[in-house]
Amino acid sequence: MPLIELHDLSKTYNTAAVPVQAVKNVSLQIEKQEFTAIVGPSGSGKTTLLNLIGGLDKPTGGSIFVEGKDIATLKANDLIDFRLHHIGFVFQAYNLIPVFTAKENVEFIMLLQGVSRAKREQRALELLESVGLGDKVNSFPPQLSGGQQQRVAVARALASRPSFVLADEPTANLDSHTAGALLDMMAQLNREYGMTFIFSTHDPRVIKRARRVVTLEDGAVKSDVRQNEGKRET
Amino acid sequence: MxxxxxxxxxxxxxxxxxxxxxxxxxxxxxxxxxxxxxxxxxxxxxxxxVKFYTGYMQVQGNGYWENRSLNNSIMLDEKQQAEIAKIPHVTSVVPRLEAFSLVSFGKVTKVAQVTGVDPLVENNMTELKKRLVQGSYLTENPEGVLIAQGLADLLHVSVGDSVVLYGQGYHGVIAAAMLPVSGIVKFPIARMNNAMVFLTLTNAQDIFSTDGRITSLAVMLDDVRNQTAVFNALSSLVGDKYTLMTWEEMMPDLxxxxxxxxxxxxxxxxxxxxxxxxxxxxxxxxxxxxxxxxxxxxxxxxxxxxxxxxxxxxxxxxxxxxxxxxxxxxxxxxxxxxxxxxxxxxxxxxxxxxxxxxxxxxxxxxxxxxxxxxxxxxxxxxxxxxxxxxxxxxxxxxxxxxxx
Structure with missing residues (x-):
């Protein structure tokens, strides 16, 4: 069973004078352990598609199955629960809680899941160690660089032991060196822990590192290319 | 967290x-x-x-507030008064006999409110002695009367003179007496300063033939917040036999x-x-x-x-x-x-x-x-x-x- 199945997925916004179809009849299957980039120019529907897959937005047509469950039919509260337990989010602007330390930011997701204090503290420390921030656990977001904040965001996304991580333009705010280091880290997590990553991006560095590139144009899938097959991420 | x-x-x-x-x-x-x-x-x-005169509440005869007649006076002996004084938060009880009478000196006669008081307890409550501007208090001269300054001026009476009280006693009995003026007291309120005469309670009871009766028993409390509790206790003690008046009923203007x-x-x-x-x-x-x-x-x-x-x-x-x-x-x-x-x-x-x-x-x-x-x-x-x-x-x- 594929991890994610999109059937004829559509999203139309009726807020403007003229309805805008942001996603048009997209059908995709994403397997576990994939390292997939959803690419396309601005306004092509990347973020909308990610929001639909992440259960942040409701489709106007089609269906979204995650691990066999049609999330489009879930009620609002069930969707929040579903996101908490199945999806890790990484945002372009990091979006950490500014009044929490790096460790507390990672712990917070587990607190929402009801994980005991001792367990969540231990896991938060392990995760921060694994993203190379073992020495920054007690730093607050404003004390960290953009790259470090994004690493904390990745650790936070992984804290809930999600089925996959959705990353919306994760390198957009980072310089090339930091972006490269972040990609290395995510690739390592994909390789070593089998974590599925789905990115929306127009960053060629990310596209180059992806093993599958889905290109959107005007909300529709223009191409779906597998690359670097058999090549191990380094 | x-x-x-x-x-x-x-x-x-x-x-x-x-x-x-x-x-x-x-x-x-x-x-x-x-x-x-x-x-x-x-x-x-x-x-x-309330300290000035009325007390926080008064025990009166039924109908006395509307009709200030000695015929509506009550019999509250010392034992009954002591029981009331024992109610928690009651600090003192002050018996009075109030009557209206003519007061004469020489050729001048005026109407006065004659009040019989227990000199000690009255002074504890109202500090009547402090209002003395001339003469001595009732404790030193129990046979005499205290006359309010305004009334004394109207009668042209001084300490040492004797005034005649003439009025109606209990059940229509004639009440008449000649009493020496032992002191003159001053009240800040003209209505009182032109009308009040004080004498001892026993003297008043004799003159008005009330035989130990009083017209009111003023009750003082430690704190106005305890008024309801004392009122309830007092109500159950006196029942329907007497009327309880609170300061609110007696001083609606305040x-x-x-x-x-x-x-x-x-x-x-x-x-x-x-x-x-x-x-x-x-x-x-x-x-x-x-x-x-x-x-x-x-x-x-x-x-x-x-x-x-x-x-x-x-x-x-x-x-x-x-x-x-x-x-x-x-x-x-x-x-x-x-x-x-x-x-x-x-x-x-x-x-x-x-x-x-x-x-x-x-x-x-x-x-x-x-x-x-x-x-x-x-x-x-x-x-x-x-x-x-x-x-x-x-x-x-x-x-x-x-x-x-």
């Missing part, structure tokens, strides 16, 4: 939080001090007024005056509450709307709205408690100081108070209920502002919030 989150969120903008907490603090301080002065002054006014002043005070308080409510609401609104994106992110990553509402409500709770508790603490210190060091009323207002037999001071109440009530009201108003983030978060669309 939710508490930590709320507490730290509160201090994200220290200046704003401190200003909001300061407005709550000031609201509590102003409300408590203002009400303390009002309530304290009312209590002092009531206590001065009640109306207090009610009017209290209403204006409450209006001021309401205005203060409204100003504070808007001030705190503005802060809470800013604290909420500027974090719309953050709320969107938290809901996206799996935080349920009710938990988010709990966190933001806690922030308002912290803010409210911070202001209310510090406000209550400082208020307590302020009103305690002024309770022991009342503010003197000076200028043209002072003689008016003195004329009424009331010390010209602003008296402050330290009633804990006052402090708790005001702090609770301000706390409640502040907590009401937490409804804004509640509705804001309930309506929040995470995707729209995250993308501004």
């Amino acid at each position: 939710y508490l930590t989150l709320s507490w730290r969120n509160l201090w994200r903008n220290k200046k704003r939080t401190l200003i909001a907490a300061a407005s709550v603090f000031l609201a509590v301080l102003v409300a408590v001090v203002m009400r303390s002065m009002q309530i304290g002054s009312y209590a002092y006014m009531i206590s001065s007024s 009640v109306q005056g207090i009610a009017l002043d209290n209403a204006s005070g409450l209006i001021m308080l309401i205005i203060l509450y409204i100003v504070i409510a808007f001030g705190v609401f503005g802060t809470v609104m800013m604290m909420t709307t500027e974090r719309a994106k953050e709320f969107g992110v938290l809901i996206s990553v799996g935080m349920k709205r009710k938990r988010l509402i709990w966190v933001t409500t806690l922030e308002t709770v912290f803010l409210a408690f911070l202001g209310a508790i510090s406000g209550a603490a400082v208020s307590l210190a302020v009103i305690t100081y002024f309770h022991y060091h009342p503010i003197p009323i000076t200028g043209s207002a002072a003689p008016v108070f003195e004329l009424l037999g009331v010390r010209p001071i602003f008296y402050f109440s330290t009633d804990p209920g006052l402090l708790i009530n005001q702090a609770l009201v301000v706390l409640l108003i502040t907590l009401t502002t937490a409804l804004y983030p509640l509705f804001f978060i309930k309506r929040l669309q995470p995707v729209q919030a995250m993308h501004g």
